[in-house]
Amino acid sequence: MKKLILIGRVAAGKTTLTQALRGEEIKYFKTQYINYLDTIIDTPGEYTERRETSGALSLYSYEADIVGLVLSANEPYSIFSPCLTSMVNREVIGIVSGIDKPDANVERVTRWLKLAGCKKIFPVSSITGEGIKELLDYLKEEGDE
Numbered sequence: 001m002k003k004l005i006l007i008g009r010v011a012a013g014k015t016t017l018t019q020a021l022r023g024e025e026i027k028y029f030k031t032q033y034i035n036y037l038d039t040i041i042d043t044p045g046e047y048t049e050r051r052e053t054s055g056a057l058s059l060y061s062y063e064a065d066i067v068g069l070v071l072s073a074n075e076p077y078s079i080f081s082p083c084l085t086s087m088v089n090r091e092v093i094g095i096v097s098g099i100d101k102p103d104a105n106v107e108r109v110t111r112w113l114k115l116a117g118c119k120k121i122f123p124v125s126s127i128t129g130e131g132i133k134e135l136l137d138y139l140k141e142e143g144d145e
């Protein structure tokens with residue numbers, strides 16, 4: 001599987017998505033530091049939110065094949081600035097998380113991720129499992145089962 005780094009604000013759903021992609025039990029786990037797993041790099045939301053640490057994430061992205069910008073479907077605004085993807089020389093995909101939420105607005109969040117520069121968008125719910133297979137298929141490499 002291609003290595004994916006997940007970037008997004010606190011509570012965007014990165015760790016829950018990591019568990020869903022890995023077929024693990026879904027349980028709350030606060031990310032306190034960069035969790036470097038075999039196929040996924042899960043980052044703490046504070047790294048994205050704080051100016052002092054957000055630059056480090058572009059350096060970490062060089063250790064991944066694909067960068068995933070995670071934005072929850074019920075976000076009232078986007079923390080990803082327009083054309084942000086030009087900061088890294090990796091493919092950057094947009095992940096709309098929590099599409100099962102009652103106040104989800106997938107269309108609006110998709111627009112924000114496209115504005116940030118993401119060409120491909122994956123709407124997912126780590127709780128219902130919707131969209132997880134599509135994302136896994138995208139990350140699949142030859143020889144993966």
Ligand SMILES: Nc1nc2c(ncn2[C@@H]2O[C@H](COP(=O)(O)OP(=O)(O)OP(=O)(O)O)[C@@H](O)[C@H]2O)c(=O)[nH]1
Nearest residue numbers: 010011012013014015016031044045098125126127
């Ligand atoms: N309804 C719903 N809730 C979700 C989904 N994904 C995550 N959540 C909830 O959102 C909360 C935060 O999820 P996390 O996965 O811990 O968020 P995170 O982005 O890893 O947050 P940090 O580790 O703080 O950066 C948890 O209570 C999850 O249960 C989803 O797809 N649907």
Ligand SMILES: [Mg+2]
Nearest residue numbers: 014015030031
């Ligand atoms: Mg987390």
